[in-house]
Amino acid sequence: xxxxxxxxxxxxxxxxxxxxxxxxxxxxxxxxxxxxxxxxxxxxxxxxxxxxxxxxxxxxxxxxxxxxxxxxxxxxxxxxxxxxxxxxxxxxxxxxxxxxxxxxxxxxxxxxxxxxxxxxxxxxxxxxxxxxxxxxxxxxxxxxxxxxxxxxxxxxxxxxxxxxxxxxxxxxxxxxxxxxxxxxxxxxxxxxxxxxxxxxxxxxxxxxxxxxxxxxxxxxxxxxxxxxxxxxxxxxxxxxxxxxxxxxxxxxxxxxxxxxxxxxxxxxxxxxxxxxxxxxxxxxxxxxxxxxxxxxxxxxxxxxxxxxxxxxxxxxxxxxxxxxxxxxxxxxxxxxxxxxxxxxxxxxxxxxxxxxxxxxxxxxxxxxxxxxxxxxxx
Ligand SMILES: Cc1cc2nc3c(=O)[nH]c(=O)nc-3n(C[C@H](O)[C@H](O)[C@H](O)COP(=O)(O)OP(=O)(O)OC[C@H]3O[C@@H](n4cnc5c(N)ncnc54)[C@H](O)[C@@H]3O)c2cc1C
Numbered sequence: 001x002x003x004x005x006x007x008x009x010x011x012x013x014x015x016x017x018x019x020x021x022x023x024x025x026x027x028x029x030x031x032x033x034x035x036x037x038x039x040x041x042x043x044x045x046x047x048x049x050x051x052x053x054x055x056x057x058x059x060x061x062x063x064x065x066x067x068x069x070x071x072x073x074x075x076x077x078x079x080x081x082x083x084x085x086x087x088x089x090x091x092x093x094x095x096x097x098x099x100x101x102x103x104x105x106x107x108x109x110x111x112x113x114x115x116x117x118x119x120x121x122x123x124x125x126x127x128x129x130x131x132x133x134x135x136x137x138x139x140x141x142x143x144x145x146x147x148x149x150x151x152x153x154x155x156x157x158x159x160x161x162x163x164x165x166x167x168x169x170x171x172x173x174x175x176x177x178x179x180x181x182x183x184x185x186x187x188x189x190x191x192x193x194x195x196x197x198x199x200x201x202x203x204x205x206x207x208x209x210x211x212x213x214x215x216x217x218x219x220x221x222x223x224x225x226x227x228x229x230x231x232x233x234x235x236x237x238x239x240x241x242x243x244x245x246x247x248x249x250x251x252x253x254x255x256x257x258x259x260x261x262x263x264x265x266x267x268x269x270x271x272x273x274x275x276x277x278x279x280x281x282x283x284x285x286x287x288x289x290x291x292x293x294x295x296x297x298x299x300x301x302x303x304x305x306x307x308x309x310x311x312x313x314x315x316x317x318x319x320x321x322x323x324x325x326x327x328x329x330x331x332x333x334x335x336x337x338x339x340x341x342x343x344x345x346x347x348x349x350x351x352x353x354x355x356x357x358x359x360x361x362x363x364x365x366x367x368x369x370x371x372x373x374x375x376x377x378x
Contacts, residue, residue: 076353
C-alpha cells in the first residue's frame with residue numbers, strides 16, 4: 001500500500017516564514033491544535049530567513065507615529081488606511097517587545113542610552129528563534145512538505161490542504177477547522193535572495209477557491225542589485241550615487257523615487273553605483289545590519305563605498321510589491337470562509353498603498369497579520 005499521511009487539526013498554517021510562525025504561535029496560544037507545513041525548512045526558508053530586515057518599530061509617542069505613517073503616504077498614492085497603519089504599528093511594537101522579553105532575541109544595545117535597538121532583525125537569528133518558539137509551544141511542523149491544493153467542503157468552507165512530503169516521497173492531507181495562507185509572495189523565480197520558495201503557491205491556491213485579491217497592479221516591484229548578483233538591499237542604495245559608464249552622474253536616479261530612471265537607462269546602457277554618501281558610522285551600521293550584503297563585494301574585491309560597481313534590477317513581484325489576497329476583517333479573514341491570509345501572501349495595500357512594503361512595512365505586516373490570522377483561525 002502506498003504510504004500517506006493523514007492528519008486532523010484545528011488550524012493549518014501554510015508557510016513557515018515570519019507570517020506563518022507568528023500565526024502558528026498565536027493560534028496555539030489561543031488554545032488551538034496547530035499544524036504548520038513548509039515547502040522548505042521552517043526557520044531557514046523564505047525571504048526573511050537569509051536577510052537582515054528593517055522593522056516598522058515605532059514607539060507609542062503620537063507625533064512620532066504620525067511621522068512614521070506620513071513617510072510613505074504620497075509615495076503610496078494616499079491609498080493606505082490610517083486605522084490599519086495604527087493597528088500594525090501597535091501590534092508590531094507589542095510583538096517586537098515580546099520577541100525581546102519572551103523570545104530573548106539578542107537585540108544590539110545603543111552604547112549611549114543602554115537601550116536595546118529594536119528597529120531591525122537578523123533573519124537567520126529571528127527565524128531560528130521563531131522555529132524553536134513554536135515547537136516549544138507545541139506546533140506540529142512538517143518541513144519539506146509543500147501544500148498543493150486547498151480542501152473545500154460542500155458549503156464552500158476551506159477545511160485543510162493536501163500536499164506532498166518531498167523527503168518522504170508521499171502525499172499528505174491535513175483536515176482543519178481553518179487555514180492560514182502564509183506562503184509568501186511571488187518573485188517569479190528571479191533568484192532574489194531567499195525567494196526561491198516564493199512562487200505564489202498560496203495566491204494560486206486561494207484563487208482556485210475563489211478568493212478576491214487586492215493591489216495586484218502594485219506587484220511589479222524591482223530591487224537594485226549589483227550586476228550578476230542576487231542579494232537585493234534597496235534601502236542601502238539610499239546612500240548611493242548612480243553613474244553612466246563614462247563617470248557622469250545619472251541625474252534623477254535613486255533607490256526611492258528614481259528607480260524608473262535606472263530602469264529606463266538600463267534599456268540602452270549599463271548603470272553604475274557607489275555608496276559614496278554613507279559616512280563611517282553609517283558604513284559600520286550597514287555592515288552590522290546586513291553582513292551578507294557585503295559578502296558579494298568582499299568576494300569580488302570591491303569596496304562599495306569607494307568603488308563604482310555595475311548594478312541591475314531584479315524582479316521581486318509581490319515580495320516587495322504590495323498586492324495579494326484581500327483581507328476583509330481585522331483578523332485577516334479572506335472572502336472565502338475558513339481561509340485567512342497573512343504576510344506577503346496577503347495584500348499590504350492597507351498600510352503601503354501602491355508603494356513597496358520593503359524596508360520595514362512588510363516585516364511589520366508579516367508579524368502583525370500573522371498574529372491576527374492565527375487568532376482568527378483559532
Ligand atoms: C533580500 C530581501 C530583503 C528584505 N528586507 C526587508 C526589510 O528590510 N524590511 C522589510 O519590511 N521587508 C524586507 N523584505 C521583505 C520581507 O522579507 C518579507 O515581507 C517577509 O519575509 C514576508 O514574510 P512571509 O512569512 O509572508 O514570507 P516568507 O518569509 O517569504 O516565507 C514564506 C514561507 O512559505 C513557504 N511556502 C511557500 N510556498 C509554500 C507551499 N506551497 N506550501 C508550504 N509552504 C510554502 C516558504 O518555504 C517560506 O518558508 C526583504 C525581502 C528580501 C528578498
